[in-house]
Amino acid sequence: MQDKNSSLAHGINGEDTGEADESLRGFLGYNIKRANLAVQAEIRSTLEKSGFRTAGFSALVLICDMPDMTQTQLAAALSIERSGVVLIVDDLENRDLITRNKVEGDRRTYALRATLAGLRMRDKVMEQVCATENRLVTGLSEDEIAIARKVLNHIEKMAGK
Amino acid sequence: MQDKNSSLAHGINGEDTGEADESLRGFLGYNIKRANLAVQAEIRSTLEKSGFRTAGFSALVLICDMPDMTQTQLAAALSIERSGVVLIVDDLENRDLITRNKVEGDRRTYALRATLAGLRMRDKVMEQVCATENRLVTGLSEDEIAIARKVLNHIEKMAGK
């Protein structure tokens, strides 16, 4: 894609159109969607340098923080199906970032635990993601970011009644 | 899905886990993603009462605001491919919300224009979506919402270097 805006700079009838999505900008949901699209693209680009996609890295972080987590618990935390975490956990295990451990008392479940390499990987990638985010918020004050966080969490909490 | 949190309330080893995604909450991108997921679900639920999905309603709003818009321009504004807008425009046209008009001087393109029913539909649904959003932000001040908007737009602008 070349210049996405050039074709929208002016309407075909000569009117000055400015930004085409003026009305949509009035919706907070639209602002969130656009920002999400942009920031996820940036983060995805950061993560793929280490062979991660978003869900996989999130899983690693969760497993690091909650040792002996179950795959079903992981699915709930990631808001995806159990069948989906199998592939993610397979990948993390194949890369020796986590291990599936037998748990006494329930031979169905695995206790997921990060390896030393997994912990180091998390720290390293986490730092890179933080750097990416810090770049995106340069020019904004800490207070503004904190308020944005509050608003976003509030919206998330209010949704689903 | 029953209670998504109950299975996460306590780790299997008895430790108090609280929220499982404590570390991820540190990422602004994570907060945006969760809020986006929640708000889009709400809006989708509001839109489907009138037979819309997000892209379709966005297209209607854009066409209302920019009469004689081209499908290629619409694709750029929606950040999707031209082939995708065909289906969207087909649907809007079949429901008599917009019309494809011949344009003098270029027999390849259509000038998209909303019908009276389309304009009324936009107003009606727009009001419903606003009500949905207002419900999500009850308890927040206007200033807080305005700052959140500023932060989100800033992030969107900073992304893509």
Place this chain on the structure above:
DNA sequence: CATGATTGTTAAGTCAAGTAACAATCATGC
């Protein structure tokens, strides 16, 4: 006016996420 680009369109492919079914295992009631 000939060559290349653009527009709308259709068909095919992709890719992530969800659904369904299954064996192994656990829990519960009787």
Place this chain on the structure above:
DNA sequence: GCATGATTGTTACTTGACTTAACAATCATG
């Protein structure tokens, strides 16, 4: 005890939204 039902991890199949590729019609440019 044990039979019935639920849960866990897993695999295969489906789905749905989006992209890519190709094409005819039309425009632009030298």
